[in-house]
Amino acid sequence: MRTAVIKDLLHHQPDNNNTDNCITHQIREVTLTIKRTINSIYEIFVSKENNHKNTLIESYVMSFQKTFLIPSKLSHGNETPSQPAVTRLFSPSSNVHLLVRYLPESIQNFTPQFNPGPFVEVADVRELLKKWISEIKHLLEEEFPKILSTVKTQIELVSIRSKVWALLDADENVKGKKNNKWQHNTEQLLGTSYSVWENLYRTIFNNRAKLIIDEQLEELVNQPHTLVWPAIIDSKENTLRKGFSVTVNIWPDPTTTKYFNAFSLPNLSSSKEIQAFKSALTETVYDRTNILGRLQKAFDDKLEQIRKDIQEHMNIPNVDNDHFQSITDAEAIKEYFQDRCYASVLDFCEGLNVLMKQVSAESWMDQKSKNYVIIFLGRFARNIGILSKELPRSITVSTILPETASMLKLHSNLNQDSKFIEIQEHLLSIFHKAHDPWLSFLTEKFTAALKQTLISTKWNDQCSAIQIWEGNMVYLKGKKITNEKAHIRKPCFIIFRCR
Structure with a gap:
């Protein structure tokens, strides 16, 4: 019955408009069902509180052996039962006690004979309880991730987790507490204290946190196809986008009256505009066009959003009183x-x-x-590696240093993370690789133009280069050759292909 209740709770689909509260309610009901089941098992099969000689189940069996009555909770441990068992089978409005009153006396005084066999041992109960808990754990591992799949940010996940901690805090927080009913009951039943968070929920929440990271970073990985390519190419017309330019257009367009400035002059009274002007001057060196700037901003904004979402795990309210291994989990997620x-x-x-x-x-x-497009992509890669402010912060998320101090440390080239350096080199290699087609194109154009010039140019001795050549001594292999003995009448042209 309890297992069926938990299944029904887990199969309930949360309302998308109120995911946080709905999931929290589901977890609360599942948790209370588990805890109350374990506590009930302890009270029925193990507990001998208040100096009782027998457990509750033993008291019930002994009572049935003597009379057809069920002892009430208050009469547990006494010899006199108080409540007829038959009244438990019908509604109180049925007046079952009146029916029993007019039954024959032999039936009223009938006493059933039980042969329960050996006494129930705690070890037997423990084995069955562990099996039930294992089934519930398997059920949670199978169904609960589906419920948490509706949670898309770390902020929402941490909020739900905090509410679960608040529900479990009284039972899980045993430090400094001598009398903890939950821990006492689980130690008697299972042989050791039992943590609902540690055994049932912790791994599921941490796995969901990692999946959220994967889902968010997947959007970043897809940016070249979802943002960069559409920003350059108009797929419907198979043309370059209007306004696409490889370099910053500082000079005015002669075909229009518009001036495409790399930056605008700041208002001297605005420190914010002055700072933006300084940044624009720096970025102009790297040919940060409008499209390039927009794509770089999209890259940085996405990384910043993910990083700040991750740092929600670092906001631990009470570091010195960590009952749920939150510090360990935060470090692992980071x-x-x-x-x-x-x-x-x-x-x-x-x-x-x-x-x-x-x-x-x-x-x-x-x-x-x-x-032009390939060079643009190369410059995009280079600018991310050099100008991105979020890339070094995300590669080395710090829980101690403030963002500004961490940023200064990373850009000072001192103690830089090896992974960040490797990524920079990878991005710059794309930048250099992007110029190979352009260099090959220029080489072929120059070779073709030079060949055409040599073929079409008529040679004569009035060439100034020949006159200079023949007017001087020519040394060949250390021997002096005069003009009379010189047989070289025409210069030899050597074409070098520069890359």
Whole structure:
């Protein structure tokens, strides 16, 4: 019966409009059902409080052996039972006691004979209880993650977890308490104290926290395809987006009256505008166009959102009184986030590489446009590695240093995290790789132009280079060769291919 109740509670779908309260209510009901079941088992099969000689189940059996009456809770341990068993089978409004009164005396005085066999031992109850708890644990591991799947942020998860802690605090917090009924009952039944949070809920909540990290970082990994590519290419018309530019347009467009400035002059009375002006000057060096700036901001904003969500686990109210291993769990979740963030940024880089290959394979785009788009993607990678403020913070989430101090430490090139340095190098390698098609394109154009020039140019001795050549001594292998003996009449052209 208790198992069926827990199943019904777990199968109930929470209301999407009020997920937090609904899930908290489900956990509360499941937890109370488990606790009350264990406490009831203790009171029936084990407890001999108030100097009782027998347990409650033993008292019931002994009472049935003497009379067809059930002892009430108040008469437990006394010889005189008080409540007819038959009245438990009908509603009080049925006046069952009147029916019993007019039955034959032999029936009224009938005493059943029981042969219960050996006494119930605590070890027998313990074995059955452990089996039941194991079934409930398996049920929770199977069903509860489905309920928590509606929780999409760490803030919501921590809020639900805090309410569970508040429900369990009186039982789980045994430090400094001599008389704790829950711990006493579980020690008598199971042989050791039992923590509902540690055994049933902790792993489920921590796994959900990690899954939320994976889901959020998956959005970051997909940005090259969901944000970068649509910002550059108009897929419907198979053309570059209007306004796309590889570099900052400082000079005015001769075809329009509009001026595309890299930055605007600040208001001298606004410190915020002055700071923004200084930042714009710095970013202009890295050709941070409007599209590039918007994409960089989307990358930083997503990382900042995830990092601040993760730091909700670090806000532990009472560090010195940690009953639920919250410090250990917070550290584990932080390390998991840092590792997954590192792997996700590498996947992000791979997404940029895929886009560069995709641009090279586009048939509708001329080579010059392809080179511009690929260089743009390379600059995007470089600017993230150099200018991103959230990337170093996310790779090395700090629970001690404030954000500003941590940022200064990371950008000072002192004690930088090895993973952050590796990511920077990976992003810069994409930047350098993005210039290979452009260099090859220039080399081919220069080679073709030079070849055409040599073929189309008529040679004559009036060439100034020949006159200078023949007017000087030529040394070949250490021997002096005069003009009369010189057989070289035309210069030898060597074409170097520079990369």
